Amino acid sequence: MAVTGRASTARASTARASTARASRSSGASLAGLLPTTVVGSYPVPEWLERLKTDYYQRRISAQHLNEIHEVAIKAALKDQELTGLDIVSDGELRRDNDIDYLLTRIPGIDIPHRAKTDYYDYYDAALSRPLPEPKDAGLGLGLAADFAFTREQTQRPIKFSFTGPFSLSRRVRNTAYADPADLVRGLARWLNAEAHALVAAGADLLQIDEPFLAGYPEAVQLAIEAVNIVTEGVDATWALHVCYGNRYARPLWEGHYDFLFPAVLAARIDQLVLEFARKGPGDLQLFGQHAWDRQVGLGVIDVKSADVESADLVASRIRRALEFVPAERLVVNPDCGLRHLPADVARAKLRAMVAGAAQVRKEQRSGQHPGRSANTDGSAAAAGQARSPGNTEPAD
Amino acid sequence: MHIDVRPVARLRGPNPVNVPAALEPLFVALSDAPVDPARLRVVCDWIQYRNNFCGPVECRPVLAERPGEHGRLGEQGRLGEHSQGGPAWAALDSLEIGIDLRRSGDVELAALVKEALAATADAAIPTGMVLEPWVPASESCIWRFNTLYWQALSRWEQATGREYEQALPGGESDARNTEAVHEMILELFRVWDELDARHALPQELYIVELGVGNGGQARTWLDAFAALDRGHGRDYYRRLHYLMGDYSAHVLDRARQTVAHHGDHVNGLVLDATRPLLTLGFLRGKAFCVYISNVYDNLPTDEVASIGGRPYLVEVQAYLREDEAAAIAGRHRVPAGTLAPLIERLLRLGPDLLAEAAPDAFADVGHAVALWRDVWAALCLRERYVPLEGLDAYRLSPSLTGEILRPLLGHGGDIRMHASNGALASFEGTLPLLHPFGRLLCHDLFLTEPAQYHCGFFGPGKYDGSVVNWVNGPLLQLIGNRRGYEVQIAPFTARPGSNIKTLTAQVRD
Numbered sequence: 001m002a003v004t005g006r007a008s009t010a011r012a013s014t015a016r017a018s019t020a021r022a023s024r025s026s027g028a029s030l031a032g033l034l035p036t037t038v039v040g041s042y043p044v045p046e047w048l049e050r051l052k053t054d055y056y057q058r059r060i061s062a063q064h065l066n067e068i069h070e071v072a073i074k075a076a077l078k079d080q081e082l083t084g085l086d087i088v089s090d091g092e093l094r095r096d097n098d099i100d101y102l103l104t105r106i107p108g109i110d111i112p113h114r115a116k117t118d119y120y121d122y123y124d125a126a127l128s129r130p131l132p133e134p135k136d137a138g139l140g141l142g143l144a145a146d147f148a149f150t151r152e153q154t155q156r157p158i159k160f161s162f163t164g165p166f167s168l169s170r171r172v173r174n175t176a177y178a179d180p181a182d183l184v185r186g187l188a189r190w191l192n193a194e195a196h197a198l199v200a201a202g203a204d205l206l207q208i209d210e211p212f213l214a215g216y217p218e219a220v221q222l223a224i225e226a227v228n229i230v231t232e233g234v235d236a237t238w239a240l241h242v243c244y245g246n247r248y249a250r251p252l253w254e255g256h257y258d259f260l261f262p263a264v265l266a267a268r269i270d271q272l273v274l275e276f277a278r279k280g281p282g283d284l285q286l287f288g289q290h291a292w293d294r295q296v297g298l299g300v301i302d303v304k305s306a307d308v309e310s311a312d313l314v315a316s317r318i319r320r321a322l323e324f325v326p327a328e329r330l331v332v333n334p335d336c337g338l339r340h341l342p343a344d345v346a347r348a349k350l351r352a353m354v355a356g357a358a359q360v361r362k363e364q365r366s367g368q369h370p371g372r373s374a375n376t377d378g379s380a381a382a383a384g385q386a387r388s389p390g391n392t393e394p395a396d
Numbered sequence: 397m398h399i400d401v402r403p404v405a406r407l408r409g410p411n412p413v414n415v416p417a418a419l420e421p422l423f424v425a426l427s428d429a430p431v432d433p434a435r436l437r438v439v440c441d442w443i444q445y446r447n448n449f450c451g452p453v454e455c456r457p458v459l460a461e462r463p464g465e466h467g468r469l470g471e472q473g474r475l476g477e478h479s480q481g482g483p484a485w486a487a488l489d490s491l492e493i494g495i496d497l498r499r500s501g502d503v504e505l506a507a508l509v510k511e512a513l514a515a516t517a518d519a520a521i522p523t524g525m526v527l528e529p530w531v532p533a534s535e536s537c538i539w540r541f542n543t544l545y546w547q548a549l550s551r552w553e554q555a556t557g558r559e560y561e562q563a564l565p566g567g568e569s570d571a572r573n574t575e576a577v578h579e580m581i582l583e584l585f586r587v588w589d590e591l592d593a594r595h596a597l598p599q600e601l602y603i604v605e606l607g608v609g610n611g612g613q614a615r616t617w618l619d620a621f622a623a624l625d626r627g628h629g630r631d632y633y634r635r636l637h638y639l640m641g642d643y644s645a646h647v648l649d650r651a652r653q654t655v656a657h658h659g660d661h662v663n664g665l666v667l668d669a670t671r672p673l674l675t676l677g678f679l680r681g682k683a684f685c686v687y688i689s690n691v692y693d694n695l696p697t698d699e700v701a702s703i704g705g706r707p708y709l710v711e712v713q714a715y716l717r718e719d720e721a722a723a724i725a726g727r728h729r730v731p732a733g734t735l736a737p738l739i740e741r742l743l744r745l746g747p748d749l750l751a752e753a754a755p756d757a758f759a760d761v762g763h764a765v766a767l768w769r770d771v772w773a774a775l776c777l778r779e780r781y782v783p784l785e786g787l788d789a790y791r792l793s794p795s796l797t798g799e800i801l802r803p804l805l806g807h808g809g810d811i812r813m814h815a816s817n818g819a820l821a822s823f824e825g826t827l828p829l830l831h832p833f834g835r836l837l838c839h840d841l842f843l844t845e846p847a848q849y850h851c852g853f854f855g856p857g858k859y860d861g862s863v864v865n866w867v868n869g870p871l872l873q874l875i876g877n878r879r880g881y882e883v884q885i886a887p888f889t890a891r892p893g894s895n896i897k898t899l900t901a902q903v904r905d
Contacts (some may be wrong), residue, residue, distance in 0.1 A: 250903075251681075
């Protein structure tokens with residue numbers, strides 16, 4: 001059986017519920033050795049930005065915008081398939097930004113002014129009374145429907161991402177909870193309910209994004225506690241993405257990932273998705289230092305630069321990571337979402353990423369192991385072949 | 397027929413502008429002119445620059461199609477042979493007649509209107525001595541004159557007997573206003589103290605000034621910084637690096653001398669203000685302040701317009717009126733036919749090398765400078781509106797299409813505005829230099845609302861030997877916002893009543 005994926009990554013020290021997972025392949029494991037994927041967002045063309053803004057200025061209807069989104073998502077999926085990605089996403093193209101798409105759907109969050117000068121702007125959101133419990137409200141956040149549409153459009157494995165409770169909480173003016181941590185927990189319960197709905201709709205690889213966490217390293221324990229609330233009882237492969245910010249293609253913070261450890265070891269997740277292309281490989285050693293034995297989503301593409309990496313450069317970054325993480329636990333992805341890149345640049349970067357991963361995959365299978373012992377499992381690769389037409393190499 | 401009276405603020409008060417007096421001769425002239433009044437637009441401006449590029453009356457064709465398309469217009473974009481029998485009107489959406497109300501009372505307006513209409517409608521051969529083909533305004537040779545001014549500034553100053561700062565509105569650069577400088581430095585100290593308390597203050601503290609002139613601004617700032625730092629007691633001066641950037645090595649050398657007493661704290665870099673990242677990329681995310689004073693209004697710009705809901709690019713063509721060209725040729729004793737090539741050589745070589753290369757024409761450099769000044773004083777621009785296929789097809793800066801202009805051009809009816817391409821490129825290239833707690837501070841001639849374009853003339857004008865255009869502030873705000881920066885434009889408090897505004901940009905969210 002595959003040594004990638006959630007079945008193999010359940011640590012005895014974590015409380016992850018893994019019994020139901022063991023019998024079913026999912027997400028990364030389906031894609032074979034060194035599967036390639038995106039973090040979530042895909043380039044938003046200028047025309048789409050204009051139309052989104054038109055919607056927020058009441059110039060086009062929600063119905064028209066929804067149809068536009070569906071066309072754009074289909075195109076984004078096709079783009080990803082053509083670049084050879086193993087695991088695709090809907091590009092988060094329906095979302096105005098990483099925060100408001102969710103906050104506007106959570107009952108109790110007050111957003112007094114819903115028109116926007118630009119669709120990407122953040123709302124001014126407030127909460128004056130504690131959030132209702134999701135089971136009381138009886139409403140979903142609509143992400144499951146988003147996933148269901150995407151599922152209908154592609155045969156490839158899908159990663160579905162959403163912003164995590166800690167980052168969401170940072171954009172809410174809270175007068176409802178005396179302890180701000182309770183707001184984080186309340187938001188986490190809503191996301192947990194939605195995660196259950198996503199799995200019911202067929203999602204099996206879910207990712208929590210925490211773009212603001214790096215700016216508040218002192219809050220990492222709370223953030224991980226909230227992540228565990230989100231993942232509680234949800235039978236999926238869970239990824240956690242922590243970056244240094246990508247709003248307006250600009251890092252919000254600087255620093256190192258050491259703040260994540262050891263707290264993140266207690267997270268009920270299967271994969272940690274981090275940025276290494278822009279920041280360099282320095283923090284890779286943390287995985288060894290802290291005995292991280294689950295998957296790593298390795299950022300090999302700098303999404304803040306329009307310079308297209310070569311396949312060789314991508315391969316060298318993967319090889320460097322292999323010194324710290326075995327191949328069967330590596331997933332290859334960009335540093336963060338691609339939304340700020342021109343579409344042609346993003347496609348070129350993804351093609352380079354796929355080609356770079358293929359180089360290293362080939363080396364691994366031919367026994368040239370520049371890094372740690374890979375100990376690849378042929379059955380996992382074969383399973384990947386079944387649903388991953390982009391991964392065209394022989395399984396073994 | 398559409399009549400647009402822009403200087404509305406001058407319609408009342410002690411000396412109101414007499415619009416009817418300007419319109420009456422216009423209608424007289426139009427009564428027997430071979431034009432379709434239904435497609436006429438009359439734009440009355442008040443051109444505040446005594447030295448500018450246009451006459452009291454101008455005709456500006458609003459082309460129906462881009463020149464060369466479907467063979468309807470010749471390269472000159474004038475009515476030319478198409479005017480025979482009137483088919484030229486088929487090539488136009490409309491015709492704009494521009495009247496400068498400041499000068500209209502001093503001229504025979506009806507005669508000038510007739511003359512302008514005739515010149516527009518009749519002309520296989522364009523009038524005057526043409527110095528360039530039709531081009532977007534940012535590509536006009538007026539910007540080569542502008543560059544020449546800054547490169548050969550000392551020659552110009554010798555000839556005029558005054559330094560360029562004396563030509564500025566307050567007689568000196570606004571960046572030398574000590575009150576504003578003190579305010580800015582104290583704000584920096586506040587930010588640095590906070591960062592230091594969180595152990596987040598970098599060891600190297602970078603300040604950047606783009607367009608340093610003679611170094612007077614840098615000297616004022618650094619002297620004030622050193623003095624204030626002594627009082628503040630945190631020894632920030634020791635960690636300070638002040639980088640002066642200018643595209644002229646000569647200007648930088650002069651500035652270096654001015655701030656020599658600050659030693660290694662100051663460095664000078666030759667750079668293009670419109671592409672700061674090319675030289676200053678190493679400072680990405682590190683500059684606590686980027687200081688730009690009176691630079692943006694002097695960078696190349698196009699003008700764009702929305703007429704009848706359709707977007708247009710304003711194209712221009714530099715020329716000398718025939719009588720002016722003849723007078724200049726006579727004064728400098730050169731055959732009239734050689735004047736245009738001589739001007740081209742002047743722009744290419746500058747006055748020093750031109751005098752050296754053509755000793756028969758110029759006894760010394762002073763004579764070459766005299767030619768330069770004469771040509772500059774007489775230089776005119778004719779204009780036309782060329783339709784844009786779509787705003788996205790117009791390249792505003794290397795990374796931006798004209799699509800971002802849409803909310804501004806859609807602002808209430810016909811409008812013409814600066815694209816501020818040079819300022820925009822500089823602004824876009826400067827923002828990434830800012831530290832997350834850094835700030836871009838810019839003193840310049842900024843418009844603050846798109847509606848102002850309905851109510852006034854904002855360039856181009858001639859400012860000494862340079863070009864000046866007010867900067868499209870709302871456009872910079874829009875772009876700053878799209879990049880995640882809070883951009884504010886406020887009155888320049890240190891000089892009340894001044895047209896100068898202060899633009900600040902800093903990270904938001």
